[in-house]
Amino acid sequence: MEEKNWFSTCDGVIMKIVKAISYVSGVCLVGIMLVAFFNVLGEKIFHHGIPGSTEIITYLHVPVVFLAAAYVTLDNGHTKIDLLSSRFPIAVQKILATIAYLIGAFICCFTGYWGFRRMGELIANHTKSSTTGFGFPVWPFAFMFAAGMFMLALTFLWCIVRQYSKYSKENRKEKPGAPFPEGKEEGGEA
Numbered sequence: 001m002e003e004k005n006w007f008s009t010c011d012g013v014i015m016k017i018v019k020a021i022s023y024v025s026g027v028c029l030v031g032i033m034l035v036a037f038f039n040v041l042g043e044k045i046f047h048h049g050i051p052g053s054t055e056i057i058t059y060l061h062v063p064v065v066f067l068a069a070a071y072v073t074l075d076n077g078h079t080k081i082d083l084l085s086s087r088f089p090i091a092v093q094k095i096l097a098t099i100a101y102l103i104g105a106f107i108c109c110f111t112g113y114w115g116f117r118r119m120g121e122l123i124a125n126h127t128k129s130s131t132t133g134f135g136f137p138v139w140p141f142a143f144m145f146a147a148g149m150f151m152l153a154l155t156f157l158w159c160i161v162r163q164y165s166k167y168s169k170e171n172r173k174e175k176p177g178a179p180f181p182e183g184k185e186e187g188g189e190a
Contacts, residue, residue: 007161007165011158011162014074014155014158015071015074015075018070018071018074018151018155019071021067021070021071021151022067022068022070022071022072024063024067025063025064025065025067025068026068028060028063028064028067029060029064031060032057032060032061032064035050035053035056035057035060036053036057038050039053051134052129052134055129055130059129059138059141062141062144062145063141063144063148065148066144066145066147066148066149066152067144067147067148067151069148069151069152070148070151070152070154070155073152073155073156073159074155074158074159094163094164097159097160097163098160098163101156101157101159101160101163102156102160104152104153104156105153105154105156105157106153108149108150108152108153108156109149109150109153111146111149112145112146112147112148112149112150112153113146115142115143115145115146115149116142116143116146118142118146119139119142119143119146122137122138122139122142123139127139
């Protein structure tokens with residue numbers, strides 16, 4: 001049984017928040033599937049598809065990507081190529097990872113800031129999608145992009161905390177394949 005401490009409490013809360021936000025991404029992915037399905041069905045059967053379906057699908061990709069990126073980062077879901085870095089000492093690996101996380105956080109903050117500025121311009125100009133007869137406001141998608149970038153920046157910073165915390169799972173493992181304190185084994189359920 002794992003003892004409760006500040007790190008596991010914070011980590012659990014952060015994971016729940018970013019996971020809940022990533023569900024919006026999943027809903028939008030289902031939306032993409034449904035719009036594409038009914039558009040093709042309408043074209044084939046009724047010779048008339050959904051107006052603006054291509055643009056709807058294009059805009060729905062924004063939340064699919066940017067609202068899920070923070071969860072994927074915290075869940076270690078990214079592909080890593082560590083052919084060279086895995087041969088470095090653990091201390092060097094942690095330093096390189098910290099530098100990469102800091103660069104990532106800076107880039108995400110910079111991009112998120114300009115995303116919010118762009119959102120302000122879209123709101124001020126009442127910008128709508130360019131689909132004829134079916135225009136919808138595009139500022140919510142700029143908001144999702146910018147918010148997703150700031151969430152990703154925060155998760156990069158939390159990854160640094162995780163990496164150096166004595167309470168993190170990675171730092172408590174004694175040897176590969178050893179059971180985690182919660183009773184779960186690496187790579188599967190208990």
